[in-house]
Amino acid sequence: MPTDSTISIRNGRLIDPATGFDGEADVHLAEGRVLAIGAAPPGFCPERTLDASGCLVFPGVVDLCARLREPGLEHKATIASETRAAAAAGITTLCCPPDTSPVVDTPAVAQLIQQTAARHGHARVLPAGALTRKLEGKVLAEMAALKQAGCPVLSQAGRTILSTHVARRALEYASTFGMTVFLQPLDRDLAEGGCVHEGRVSTRLGLPGIPEAAETLAVARDLALAEQTGARIHFRGLSTARALEMLAEARARGVRASADVAIHQLFLTEEDVAGLNADCHVIPPLRTRSDRDALRAALASGALAALCSDHQPHDADAKLAPFPETAPGISGLETLLPLGLRLVEEAVMDVATLIARLTLGPAEVLGQRLGRLGVGERADVCIFDPRRAWTVSPETLLSHGENSPFMGMTLRGRVIWTLLDGRIVFERTD
Amino acid sequence: MxxxxxxxxxxxxxxxxxxxxxxxxxxxxxxxxxxxxxxxxxxxxxxxxxxxxxxxxxxxxxxxxxxxxxxxxxxxxxxxxxxxxxxxxxxxxxxxxxxxxxxxxxxxxxxxxxxxxxxxxxxxxxxxxxxxxxxxxxxxxxxxxxHPTQAMLDMFTIRRHKGDFSALRVAIVGDILHSRVARSQILALNTLGAAEVRVIGPRTLIPADAAEALGVRVFHDLREGVRDVDVVIMLRLQRERMSSALLPSEHEYFQLFGLTEERLATAHAEAIVMHPGPINRGVEMDSQVADGKRSVILEQVSNxxxxxxxxxxxxxxxxxxxxxxxxxxxxxx
Structure with a gap:
């Protein structure tokens, strides 16, 4: 991969959450790293100068959960198609869950994913390794080997370990190697058969519900196990206000736990299911308005460390069925930043906080030195024009997944350039 | 859409x-x-x-x-x-x-x-x-x-017996949680301006937030729930739910929520009894009620x-x- 080019990004508003810098400053890149901020070093003569007037310049987005569907489900999407969409969305690092086919429970699969991503070169892909073999929740996966193969974290994807004994030992074993474990808290018994939040809308429409306790029960269990074992856990995709309270209380006691939220949870609620739009079928389900408000507040305060796309591209057939029979998930990469910007417009948080939750926050969860734009850091950069409006449509999306409840909406904010290790991986020409 | x-x-x-x-x-x-x-x-x-x-x-x-x-x-x-x-x-x-x-x-x-x-x-x-x-x-x-046609045939039957909806109190008894019939009946009754719609059943069979979500009054006691009502609609209880995590037994269900003449005593003297069929006799109601003078169950079918x-x-x-x-x-x- 050629990383020897030199680039200057001029006239933009630089936001670097790691240093707290927020102001107009030029950024100079060389050899895949940030060479200088502000004035160019004497004699620096960039091969290319990008005019970022009116744009925000910040570290490339780090997305904690994006399914790329490869290997195994290439009819939905591929590493090539989704990393290309990621680059167009300003996302430079993606962590993909291990529920591919085959599961990421061997070094071979982990390496295959990284090599395929590297070959296409649109974005950095860090596969989460499986916590248990085949994600069955019975036998531990070879965690040390997975770490060696480039998996920064371990995960059960959406498959809760039923046995508390296995869950406890899995956390202990993972902590041997200092690995963070991603857990999507959902009690399988309580969630069984459910497709929406159990509440007013499920009652009105007669849709099988998933009660709040399906999340809080799993959170309580996993927090207790984290406290017992001293392991570091990260809750992937919280959906309830009550779970946030439990997390805060445990953290105050010193439990090593963090959490993120999927962007759609900050905009949609159970009411959006009332039209039986299968694109609003997600797990965990869209909850109430007060849950949504609590999640927004928690992201603003930092109680939620990261905002992620929870990207789940589907083929059209997966959504062509009566609502409960459709596959859950939203194709979310390309709406992540523009919807994030809407949080700023709605005064939920300032833009620097938003950028922190999309870059430094998730990078720290992954334990990777990413999401920073100080001198000497990796030159992963997103140049984002917050004024540009665009309409979400199959034509404007690059992802193979067209399953978005935001389809047809006009959003503000468009990525103009994305740089990965100092190399332009996306340049908007329209 | x-x-x-x-x-x-x-x-x-x-x-x-x-x-x-x-x-x-x-x-x-x-x-x-x-x-x-x-x-x-x-x-x-x-x-x-x-x-x-x-x-x-x-x-x-x-x-x-x-x-x-x-x-x-x-x-x-x-x-x-x-x-x-x-x-x-x-x-x-x-x-x-x-x-x-x-x-x-x-x-x-x-x-x-x-x-x-x-x-x-x-x-x-x-x-x-x-x-x-x-x-x-x-x-x-x-x-x-x-199940909108079932609800409309029930409304039709009610109207033939009671005329105007605005003064009516209607109680729906049984498995509201799984019932498409109940959901449609409640919507129809509320749209037609019924004075009060009640649902009666154990908490396991009443869905979350029923009062607000459906616009009904919730009762867990049959006698109390049918007091002064003009119409009692009994729902069918699926056999697989009679002995499960939802209910201990059909015996206990009948003891608590099965309709008998005696338990109907608090209802309006002219109250009618309905059921979408087929009836589990001795579970939802006894035969005396099912075949009694208040029952309009067969009329429902022809309507x-x-x-x-x-x-x-x-x-x-x-x-x-x-x-x-x-x-x-x-x-x-």
Whole structure:
């Protein structure tokens, strides 16, 4: 991969959450790293100068959960198609869950994913390794080997370990190697058969519900196990206000736990299911308005460390069925930043906080030195024009997944350039 | 797209009949009035009217139900339509054919109306969204969601006995959680302006936030719940739920929620008793009540044919109107 080019990004508003810098400053890149901020070093003569007037310049987005569907489900999407969409969305690092086919429970699969991503070169892909073999929740996966193969974290994807004994030992074993474990808290018994939040809308429409306790029960269990074992856990995709309270209380006691939220949870609620739009079928389900408000507040305060796309591209057939029979998930990469910007417009948080939750926050969860734009850091950069409006449509999306409840909406904010290790991986020409 | 925009055409005519939700009171009254007119057809020497002559109506039953299917079939035949009965549960989907494939195949046979029963909530709505524009869909029950013709035949029966809805107190007893019938009845009663709708059952069978979500008063005690009511609607309790995590036994259920003459004592003296059938005698009610003077259960069945005739003829009428308008537009060009 050629990383020897030199680039200057001029006239933009630089936001670097790691240093707290927020102001107009030029950024100079060389050899895949940030060479200088502000004035160019004497004699620096960039091969290319990008005019970022009116744009925000910040570290490339780090997305904690994006399914790329490869290997195994290439009819939905591929590493090539989704990393290309990621680059167009300003996302430079993606962590993909291990529920591919085959599961990421061997070094071979982990390496295959990284090599395929590297070959296409649109974005950095860090596969989460499986916590248990085949994600069955019975036998531990070879965690040390997975770490060696480039998996920064371990995960059960959406498959809760039923046995508390296995869950406890899995956390202990993972902590041997200092690995963070991603857990999507959902009690399988309580969630069984459910497709929406159990509440007013499920009652009105007669849709099988998933009660709040399906999340809080799993959170309580996993927090207790984290406290017992001293392991570091990260809750992937919280959906309830009550779970946030439990997390805060445990953290105050010193439990090593963090959490993120999927962007759609900050905009949609159970009411959006009332039209039986299968694109609003997600797990965990869209909850109430007060849950949504609590999640927004928690992201603003930092109680939620990261905002992620929870990207789940589907083929059209997966959504062509009566609502409960459709596959859950939203194709979310390309709406992540523009919807994030809407949080700023709605005064939920300032833009620097938003950028922190999309870059430094998730990078720290992954334990990777990413999401920073100080001198000497990796030159992963997103140049984002917050004024540009665009309409979400199959034509404007690059992802193979067209399953978005935001389809047809006009959003503000468009990525103009994305740089990965100092190399332009996306340049908007329209 | 919501159910409201799906089932009505631009002029507000009934194109599909999927749910009571979103329908105006005047439309429900219209259905009841038309059904009234069809009641006489059964008494004629020739039990037929020609409103749907030349139309093909397919009964698409993904879930078995002899009685509902039979009344839909009779209703279609009395409207002079040709009827196809398809029990899909045992054929196509078992071979891996998707719902949409099944639909496309039947459309190719030039079916004008699908009467759909399906075990999944939202199925009829889904089919209506994806059916060809000239095809109507009538929901004959989808999952726990909706069973609007059953609700309308119940409203029809209530109106024949009680007249005006505005003074009525109605209690619905039993498994509200899983009941598409109850959901549709509650919507219809509230739309028609019933004074009070109550649901009665153990907490395991009452869905979350029922009072706010459905607009009902919730009771857990049968005697208290039927006090002063004008109509008692008993719901069928599925056999597999009688002894499960929801209920300990049919015995205890009957002890608490089974209807007997004695437990009806607090209801209005003229109260009627209804049941969508088939009854589990000794579980939902005893035979004394089921066959007693308050029971209108068999009337419900015959009223069902008239109400289904009304709904089907209205949907077909909307189709004819659309075809006519399309023709006029063609002529104008």
């Amino acid at each position: 919501n159910a409201l925009t799906t089932q009505l055409d631009e002029a507000g005519n009934l194109k599909h009949f999927l749910t009571i939700e979103g329908l105006e009171r005047s439309l429900l009254i219209d259905i009841l009035d038309r059904a009234e007119g069809f009641l006489g057809v059964a008494q004629q020497a020739v039990k037929k009217v020609p409103l749907c002559r030349g139309k093909v109506i397919a009964n698409l039953f993904f879930e078995n139900s002899t009685r509902t299917r039979t009344t839909f079939e009779l209703a279609a035949k009395r409207l002079s339509a040709d009827v196809l009965n398809l029990n899909i549960s045992t054929s196509a989907t078992a071979k891996g054919e998707t719902l949409l494939d099944t639909l496309r195949n039947l459309e190719a046979m030039h079916v004008d109306m699908f009467v759909v029963r399906h075990a999944t909530s939202g199925a009829a709505h889904f089919i209506a969204q994806h059916a060809a524009p000239h095809v109507s869909v009538v929901n004959a029950g989808d999952g726990r969601h909706s 069902g044919i008239a109400v289904r005739m009304a709904v089907m003829s209205m949907c077909i009428g909307t189709q004819n109107l659309q075809a006519q308008q399309a023709g006029e537009q063609r002529d104008a060009h």
